[in-house]
Amino acid sequence: xxxxxxxxxxxxxxxxxxxxxxxxxxxxxxxxxxxxxxxxxxxxxxxxxxxxxxxxxxxxxxxxxxxxxxxxxxxxxxxxxxxxxxxxxxxxxxxxxxxxxxxxxxxxxxxxxxxxxxxxxxxxxxxxxxxxxxxxxxxxxxxxxxxxxxxxxxxxxxxxxxxxxxxxxxxxxxxxxxxxxxxxxxxxxxxxxx
Amino acid sequence: xxxxxxxxxxxxxxxxxxxxxxxxxxxxxxxxxxxxxxxxxxxxxxxxxxxxxxxxxxxxxxxxxxxxxxxxxxxxxxxxxxxxxxxxxxxxxxxxxxxxxxxxxxxxxxxxxxxxxxxxxxxxxxxxxxxxxxxxxxxxxxxxxxxxxxxxxxxxxxxxxxxxxxxxxxxxxxxxxxxxxxxxxxxxxxxxxx
Amino acid sequence: xxxxxxxxxxxxxxxxxxxxxxxxxxxxxxxxxxxxxxxxxxxxxxxxxxxxxxxxxxxxxxxxxxxxxxxxxxxxxxxxxxxxxxxxxxxxxxxxxxxxxxxxxxxxxxxxxxxxxxxxxxxxxxxxxxxxxxxxxxxxxxxxxxxxxxxxxxxxxxxxxxxxxxxxxxxxxxxxxxxxxxxxxxxxxxxxxx
Amino acid sequence: xxxxxxxxxxxxxxxxxxxxxxxxxxxxxxxxxxxxxxxxxxxxxxxxxxxxxxxxxxxxxxxxxxxxxxxxxxxxxxxxxxxxxxxxxxxxxxxxxxxxxxxxxxxxxxxxxxxxxxxxxxxxxxxxxxxxxxxxxxxxxxxxxxxxxxxxxxxxxxxxxxxxxxxxxxxxxxxxxxxxxxxxxxxxxxxxxx
DNA sequence: CATGAATGAGAGTTCATTCAT
DNA sequence: GATGAATGAACTCTCATTCAT
Numbered sequence: 001x002x003x004x005x006x007x008x009x010x011x012x013x014x015x016x017x018x019x020x021x022x023x024x025x026x027x028x029x030x031x032x033x034x035x036x037x038x039x040x041x042x043x044x045x046x047x048x049x050x051x052x053x054x055x056x057x058x059x060x061x062x063x064x065x066x067x068x069x070x071x072x073x074x075x076x077x078x079x080x081x082x083x084x085x086x087x088x089x090x091x092x093x094x095x096x097x098x099x100x101x102x103x104x105x106x107x108x109x110x111x112x113x114x115x116x117x118x119x120x121x122x123x124x125x126x127x128x129x130x131x132x133x134x135x136x137x138x139x140x141x142x143x144x145x146x147x148x149x150x151x152x153x154x155x156x157x158x159x160x161x162x163x164x165x166x167x168x169x170x171x172x173x174x175x176x177x178x179x180x181x182x183x184x185x186x187x188x189x190x191x192x193x194x
Numbered sequence: 195x196x197x198x199x200x201x202x203x204x205x206x207x208x209x210x211x212x213x214x215x216x217x218x219x220x221x222x223x224x225x226x227x228x229x230x231x232x233x234x235x236x237x238x239x240x241x242x243x244x245x246x247x248x249x250x251x252x253x254x255x256x257x258x259x260x261x262x263x264x265x266x267x268x269x270x271x272x273x274x275x276x277x278x279x280x281x282x283x284x285x286x287x288x289x290x291x292x293x294x295x296x297x298x299x300x301x302x303x304x305x306x307x308x309x310x311x312x313x314x315x316x317x318x319x320x321x322x323x324x325x326x327x328x329x330x331x332x333x334x335x336x337x338x339x340x341x342x343x344x345x346x347x348x349x350x351x352x353x354x355x356x357x358x359x360x361x362x363x364x365x366x367x368x369x370x371x372x373x374x375x376x377x378x379x380x381x382x383x384x385x386x387x388x
Numbered sequence: 389x390x391x392x393x394x395x396x397x398x399x400x401x402x403x404x405x406x407x408x409x410x411x412x413x414x415x416x417x418x419x420x421x422x423x424x425x426x427x428x429x430x431x432x433x434x435x436x437x438x439x440x441x442x443x444x445x446x447x448x449x450x451x452x453x454x455x456x457x458x459x460x461x462x463x464x465x466x467x468x469x470x471x472x473x474x475x476x477x478x479x480x481x482x483x484x485x486x487x488x489x490x491x492x493x494x495x496x497x498x499x500x501x502x503x504x505x506x507x508x509x510x511x512x513x514x515x516x517x518x519x520x521x522x523x524x525x526x527x528x529x530x531x532x533x534x535x536x537x538x539x540x541x542x543x544x545x546x547x548x549x550x551x552x553x554x555x556x557x558x559x560x561x562x563x564x565x566x567x568x569x570x571x572x573x574x575x576x577x578x579x580x581x582x
Numbered sequence: 583x584x585x586x587x588x589x590x591x592x593x594x595x596x597x598x599x600x601x602x603x604x605x606x607x608x609x610x611x612x613x614x615x616x617x618x619x620x621x622x623x624x625x626x627x628x629x630x631x632x633x634x635x636x637x638x639x640x641x642x643x644x645x646x647x648x649x650x651x652x653x654x655x656x657x658x659x660x661x662x663x664x665x666x667x668x669x670x671x672x673x674x675x676x677x678x679x680x681x682x683x684x685x686x687x688x689x690x691x692x693x694x695x696x697x698x699x700x701x702x703x704x705x706x707x708x709x710x711x712x713x714x715x716x717x718x719x720x721x722x723x724x725x726x727x728x729x730x731x732x733x734x735x736x737x738x739x740x741x742x743x744x745x746x747x748x749x750x751x752x753x754x755x756x757x758x759x760x761x762x763x764x765x766x767x768x769x770x771x772x773x774x775x776x
Numbered sequence: 777c778a779t780g781a782a783t784g785a786g787a788g789t790t791c792a793t794t795c796a797t
Numbered sequence: 798g799a800t801g802a803a804t805g806a807a808c809t810c811t812c813a814t815t816c817a818t
Contacts, residue, residue, distance in 0.1 A: 005781075024305060026220040029808060040783045045810070104305045110365035111218060111298045123366045153379045157355060160362075160376060164354030167361045171304035172317045182354060185347045189383075199798080225791060234800040239793075393802075412693060414608040417787060428804045433789070492693045498753035499606060499686045511754045541767045545743060548750075548764060552742030555749045559692035560705045570742060573735045577771075587777080613812060622779040627814075 009047050012037055017058045021100040025108040059121050080140035088183045095169045130155045146190045158186055203241050206231050211252045215294040219302040253315050274334035282377045285356055289363045324349045340384040352380055397435050400425050405446045409488040413496040447509050468528035476571045483557045518543045534578040546574055591629050594619050599640045603682040607690040637691055641703050662722035670765045673744055677751045712737045728772040740768055
């Protein structure tokens with residue numbers, strides 16, 4: 001494939017991404033993509049056979065782009081507690097973000113598409129989150145900032161809460177106060193036993 | 195509406211419920227319903243204009259039918275801890291139930307349909323769960339079975355975890371051990387500080 | 389299916405028959421049929437799923453309609469030789485008929501569609517012809533009109549020649565004289581050994 | 583046209599020939615050819631504008647390649663009867679050959695394409711066959727091996743039977759016994775009147 | 777010459793929705 | 798009320814054909 005083709009393919013994926021954000025997965029048709037991209041019907045089929053194939057590419061890109069959440073935002077003196085708070089704040093931002101996100105499409109897609117665990121973006125994000133949080137809690141426990149007997153259990157608990165909040169945000173009005181409350185509850189659980 | 199009509203309407207709703215369980219919300223067509231019910235195309239339109247309308251009726255019925263979860267299962271001597279454990283066990287059963295459930299359809303429906311909080315089944319179920327759990331924790335705290343400084347916060351945390359688990363069950367393989375682990379973590383959090 | 393539906397189905401089949409005569413089998417699209425019938429796209433699909441299904445119905449009707457070739461054309465005093473001559477004359481008429489026939493479509497269809505012998509119209513027509521001619525030759529032999537030691541072999545030979553002529557008529561210019569010549573050759577073969 | 587071009591053109595024609603054998607004429611698309619040849623879409627158009635043009639070239643080559651059927655297979659002492667039997671045996675082999683042949687494509691092509699007699703491969707093959715057989719019968723009559731009052735008529739009859747058998751082989755199951763029967767019938771007709 | 781990306785016309789198919797009976 | 802035939806819009810997908818490189 002030529003450079004130009006690669007460019008175009010990337011353009012299609014990025015444009016499609018917006019369409020998926022707007023409409024979810026199930027509702028999007030090849031025609032929608034064609035129109036959003038301003039290309040011809042046949043042209044799209046040169047690159048992707050159906051919306052599922054396209055969506056997989058969107059997800060691939062998604063994963064690549066979300067590697068380092070913390071990059072450059074963390075000052076040297078930040079404590080594990082600071083970093084966890086920052087992480088949760090970022091999650092909050094995403095939860096409350098009014099702009100359409102890919103979440104709905106992702107859920108719709110994985111409702112119907114059973115992929116091996118290693119290809120499941122949701123699982124990967126979840127596991128990744130658990131890993132990071134567990135590290136933070138361990139670090140915080142060592143410094144005495146946190147008290148926690150089961151860092152991994154706590155990390156998983158947090159990630160499930162976040163997942164619950166995410167689905168809540170997608171399916172009903174979720175006031176900022178509700179998110180704050182949950183974050184506070186989580187943080188208190190870690191500082192608590194002082 | 196005549197008695198017969200009421201009967202028929204109910205029959206349609208119940209049959210449609212199965213179709214929604216099988217296919218989710220988005221994928222179901224009026225034709226699917228017609229075929230599942232064995233009635234005429236025109237006949238269906240006498241009762242429902244589209245699948246959304248039908249689904250709303252399915253949800254209404256759903257809510258009515260799920261009033262008393264605990265009915266008759268609780269012996270007199272059960273402690274709050276026993277009851278909470280029973281509740282979580284029931285949740286686990288539903289999470290791991292391989293048979294198709296309405297969950298996918300419900301999520302898909304509420305992804306797209308913004309209804310006032312009072313009509314949102316997901317929110318009602320959530321709030322209902324929080325209420326019940328909070329009462330249980332309070333009761334358990336009084337008897338000394340539990341230790342908990344923020345019963346409502348804990349209840350909410352539990353419900354968000356359950357919601358997270360529910361979405362996990364729908365979108366990826368969720369082993370029984372993972373559910374057990376979360377339930378255990380929750381219960382330990384309540385008994386813990388002894 | 390209601391009476392009206394049966395009427396319409398028949399109408400479609402008959403209209404389709406003309407389209408197949410005009411264009412053969414392979415070239416005909418569902419759209420062609422729709423347009424020829426003056427019905428809606430979806431309407432046609434209520435009755436037939438694709439052109440092959442439709443063509444099979446055309447063939448069915450074809451077979452029913454061609455039962456009695458000789459009906460009412462044969463006077464009481466006709467000899468087997470007269471009748472055979474009449475039969476061949478009818479075949480000649482069909483061979484030279486300039487108007488489009490179903491033949492091309494039939495060949496195209498059976499080139500690609502392998503059906504059990506009992507459903508193969510071409511085979512049935514062939515076998516039927518052999519049977520009729522054999523009877524005639526036997527009758528003629530008994531009356532002394534014909535001389536033939538192998539009536540069935542002769543009958544088969546005649547039918548293969550007719551089949552050869554049929555394909556010749558479809559694929560190249562076939563002058564009347566050529567057909568006459570073959571018919572004459574056949575008849576002489578039967579009268580010959582006098 | 584350069585040498586290289588000539589080479590390439592020939593390569594395309596030969597490859598296309600296989601495609602036509604596989605799929606007949608009507609079903610073959612320019613895309614099929616392009617893919618079979620492993621050349622570019624545009625590249626094919628430099629040589630042929632459509633499948634009909636290509637098929638004509640295939641036919642041309644076909645004719646050139648089928649000059650001498652008997653070459654080197656006939657011993658000096660073979661009688662006309664031997665040679666005719668050999669000819670019919672070769673025809674039988676082709677008739678029963680399970681591998682795809684160009685026949686279907688040829689018929690499909692000439693169903694739709696009316697060409698002057700001199701360009702019609704089917705007619706040329708037919709006339710060629712008649713000529714050869716007539717010569718053989720004449721020769722056999724002179725030696726007394728055959729008895730035949732109308733060699734040309736007999737030759738034509740044989741060729742039409744062969745044509746009938748060919749179409750039978752393409753459109754229905756044709757058992758070897760049926761072919762043998764016809765060949766036997768033909769040969770007996772020539773030896774018969776002893 | 778040769779490539780292959782791009783276009784757009786057109787075929788297939790499914791369904792929501794209507795309406796005469 | 799109930800039926801189901803009919804319509805037409807909308808989507809999917811494939812290819813002949815062109816054209817910039």
